[in-house]
Amino acid sequence: MDKTKELELKKIATEIRKSIIIQTASAGSGHPGGSLSGVEILTYLYFVEMNIDPKNPKDPDRDRFVLSKGHASPLLYAVLAEKGFISKDELTGFRQIHSNLQGHPDMKKVPGVEMSTGSLGQGLSVANGMALAGKLDGKSYRVYVLLGDGEIQEGQIWEAAMTAAHYKLDNLTAFLDHNGLQIDGKITEVMSPEPVDEKFKAFGWHVIKIDGHDFNQIEKAVAEAKTIKGKPTIIIAETVKGKGVSFMENEAGWHGTAPNKEQAQKALEELQKQLESLEVQG
Amino acid sequence: MAKIATREAYGQALAEFGEVYKDIVVLDADLSKSTRTEIFKKKFPERFFNIGIAEQDLMATAAGFATCGKIPFASTFAVFAAGRAYDQVRNSIGYPHLNVKIGASHAGVSIGEDGASHQMLEDIALMRVIPGMVVLSPADATSTYECVRLAIEHEGPVYIRLGRLGVEEIYKKGELKLTLGKGIVLQKGTDVGILATGLMVHEAIKAAKMLQDEGVSVYLVDMPCIKPIDVDLILDVAKETGCIVTAEEHNILGGFGSAVSEVLIQNYPVPVKMVGVNDEFGRSGKPEDVLKYYKLTAEEIVNKAKEVMKMKK
Numbered sequence: 108m109d110k111t112k113e114l115e116l117k118k119i120a121t122e123i124r125k126s127i128i129i130q131t132a133s134a135g136s137g138h139p140g141g142s143l144s145g146v147e148i149l150t151y152l153y154f155v156e157m158n159i160d161p162k163n164p165k166d167p168d169r170d171r172f173v174l175s176k177g178h179a180s181p182l183l184y185a186v187l188a189e190k191g192f193i194s195k196d197e198l199t200g201f202r203q204i205h206s207n208l209q210g211h212p213d214m215k216k217v218p219g220v221e222m223s224t225g226s227l228g229q230g231l232s233v234a235n236g237m238a239l240a241g242k243l244d245g246k247s248y249r250v251y252v253l254l255g256d257g258e259i260q261e262g263q264i265w266e267a268a269m270t271a272a273h274y275k276l277d278n279l280t281a282f283l284d285h286n287g288l289q290i291d292g293k294i295t296e297v298m299s300p301e302p303v304d305e306k307f308k309a310f311g312w313h314v315i316k317i318d319g320h321d322f323n324q325i326e327k328a329v330a331e332a333k334t335i336k337g338k339p340t341i342i343i344a345e346t347v348k349g350k351g352v353s354f355m356e357n358e359a360g361w362h363g364t365a366p367n368k369e370q371a372q373k374a375l376e377e378l379q380k381q382l383e384s385l386e387v388q389g
Numbered sequence: 390m391a392k393i394a395t396r397e398a399y400g401q402a403l404a405e406f407g408e409v410y411k412d413i414v415v416l417d418a419d420l421s422k423s424t425r426t427e428i429f430k431k432k433f434p435e436r437f438f439n440i441g442i443a444e445q446d447l448m449a450t451a452a453g454f455a456t457c458g459k460i461p462f463a464s465t466f467a468v469f470a471a472g473r474a475y476d477q478v479r480n481s482i483g484y485p486h487l488n489v490k491i492g493a494s495h496a497g498v499s500i501g502e503d504g505a506s507h508q509m510l511e512d513i514a515l516m517r518v519i520p521g522m523v524v525l526s527p528a529d530a531t532s533t534y535e536c537v538r539l540a541i542e543h544e545g546p547v548y549i550r551l552g553r554l555g556v557e558e559i560y561k562k563g564e565l566k567l568t569l570g571k572g573i574v575l576q577k578g579t580d581v582g583i584l585a586t587g588l589m590v591h592e593a594i595k596a597a598k599m600l601q602d603e604g605v606s607v608y609l610v611d612m613p614c615i616k617p618i619d620v621d622l623i624l625d626v627a628k629e630t631g632c633i634v635t636a637e638e639h640n641i642l643g644g645f646g647s648a649v650s651e652v653l654i655q656n657y658p659v660p661v662k663m664v665g666v667n668d669e670f671g672r673s674g675k676p677e678d679v680l681k682y683y684k685l686t687a688e689e690i691v692n693k694a695k696e697v698m699k700m701k702k
Contacts, residue, residue: 167458214456214485222456223485226476229449233481236453236461239438243414244457263477266446274438 126185132371134202140361142182144286144346161191175230176255177211192219228261238279257289271339272311286348319344392555396494398530400425402537448477455487467493471512483519494551497638501676508671514643524616526550528590531560535567570617578606582626589636596690641665660700662693
């Protein structure tokens with residue numbers, strides 16, 4: 108990836124981080140931690156990779172993205188707003204009674220949301236259905252899904268992992284947002300899903316491990332996934348929960364807690380500084 | 390006339406409609422021989438997907454298909470469809486109002502020997518409280534064919550309750566045209582109304598004859614559509630007869646009888662007696678023996694009819 112493109116993506120990612128803080132702070136609730144950890148993954152997918160058009164959100168040939176970890180809705184809304192599916196003005200209505208931006212994404216209310224999610228463990232199955240339909244129709248669209256590393260404690264994930272491999276869904280790429288934390292603490296202490304790479308390998312998946320905040324590694328992994336035939340790919344992305352906001356990083360407490368006014372201001376100031384330093388580079 | 394189970398009619402209907410509706414895909418959870426989706430699988434192998442013994446995955450995969458314009462029929466036993474995969478049906482199918490059809494076979498106690506773990510007496514209750522879910526419960530082969538047709542023509546989630554037991558023909562194919570939300574008047578009468586659904590329609594028909602032999606005039610209705618329910622017809626029966634018996638192969642709590650009562654109590658209250666399983670789990674036995682054990686019989690409908698007629702004002 109050339110430096111200019113990378114810098115541009117980093118700026119978008121920082122804007123999205125600001126939006127996550129603004130949304131959760133406006134709502135007084137929501138999930139900033141796991142939204143911040145997935146920023147680079149969604150930024151790459153929506154601003155580089157996926158064939159999607161905000162003017163034609165139901166194009167049958169579009170690529171699909173399923174946010175299986177539906178609590179990261181502020182991340183998805185921020186990306187959809189940045190991309191032009193929804194208005195940026197809507198974002199401050201997040202989780203409030205008159206807004207379409209539900210606590211967890213509702214496909215019937217928000218253009219660009221491909222599936223209503225929230226009850227964990229169901230998104231991979233849905234993505235499988237989309238990928239199977241694509242194969243049946245001879246379409247070349249690809250399906251992406253973002254899983255949480257706590258989420259994969261749900262048994263249905265492994266049912267779906269079996270199905271994807273059984274039906275050789277090479278048009279499906281899953282990302283695992285491997286930030287190591289869930290509500291009650293470290294995933295390895297609550298209920299360890301490790302070793303996740305070996306588990307997915309054993310289930311018949313092609314496994315790639317990357318730094319989930321490095322656009323170059325994300326780009327290479329996505330490109331590699333497209334070359335793999337006869338099996339689905341999972342990109343295990345090592346990430347930091349709360350990434351980008353110093354006092355939120357690696358703190359399980361920020362899984363489902365919104366910043367108050369002062370905290371939000373502090374976070375936004377930090378992010379603004381990051382943005383300014385990117386501007387200097389650019 | 391050979392008896393045909395509604396699950397058999399379901400498999401046949403899918404194979405038949407599969408010719409016309411190329412968007413139909415059928416998913417099963419390792420029970421295609423029992424749900425009879427095997428009939429579709431043989432004809433359209435490329436549009437059949439066995440998801441294995443994984444009902445949660447089955448339902449959410451069907452949801453994914455629906456987002457891409459397919460008409461998925463997700464098929465398994467009722468106890469797994471409405472029970473084990475309830476959260477997937479609620480959140481991945483009902484909440485986004487996706488066009489998934491759930492073919493739930495082996496409902497009720499008449500599955501027989503497998504016993505309580507496999508008998509499903511709560512599915513009507515569970516499915517009808519999901520907003521936007523259509524709940525169908527056909528009584529015979531022709532009615533099943535019509536329910537599959539309604540499911541295909543309706544845009545949105547549909548639950549079709551099917552039985553394992555072979556049942557006699559009530560309607561001839563081509564002579565029944567179902568409308569969503571409408572019941573079928575089998576005969577009109579003035580002394581008591583009998584509203585039945587699914588397998589119990591057969592017992593209700595016998596009960597009506599028995600009552601008529603005693604000089605009782607019976608308003609007899611088959612209700613293959615539990616949701617949306619035929620409010621107008623229920624009220625007509627109530628006004629004509631002043632008392633109603635409901636009959637279902639389901640827990641009397643939250644099921645078909647409850648649905649009928651909800652309509653009556655809000656519009657035109659008349660006494661109601663319910664024939665169903667009295668808040669119990671099922672037990673193993675030959676289907677006919679189990680049905681008798683739980684008093685899912687014409688005789689019991691007659692008893693309840695006599696009781697409810699005494700309650701009339």
